[in-house]
Amino acid sequence: MSQELIHLAENLLVASGMVAVTVLVHFWGFILLTYLMQRSGKRLRPHENRMGQAALILLVVFGIFGLHTVEIWLYASLYLVLGEMHLLEEALYFSTVTFASLGFGDIVLSPRWRLLSAIEAANGVILFAWSTTFLLGVNSRLRLLEHDWLERK
Secondary structure, three states: OHHHHHHHHHHHHHHHHHHHHHHHHHHHHHHHHHHHHHHHHHHHOOOOOOHHHHHHHHHHHHHHHHHHHHHHHHHHHHHOOOOOOOOOHHHHHHHHHHHHHOOOOOOOOOOOHHHHHHHHHHHHHHHHHHHHHHHHHHHHOOOOOOOOHOOOO
């Protein structure tokens, strides 16, 4: 087997593992957020006041941001372990730009691991879409941000 095929297999294996880990982090994070919303929802009575609804939406937004931060740190740590980056800041910057699919290109991986960064970008797009769907679902259940909220009564 050629060296190129071995590197491709390594990329796909490592990337698949990272996708699995980040999807599980996201899944269990959403389970935790749902649990926290249920617990705090009873105390805040979100259906009785707008501040309770706003607090729940903020909990979800900050929770989602936290999940994405953990996932970005996981990829950044991997880049350090693989020796692709030598500074934590550089690894975090690259991982954040890649995960968010911005891809500035000012920092790039070596040809050996560049497929990994492409899969990180695809992983980030899917997890951002899942987060958006989750947030929209919470928002629609609370019905806080409907247009009639701004109308005078």
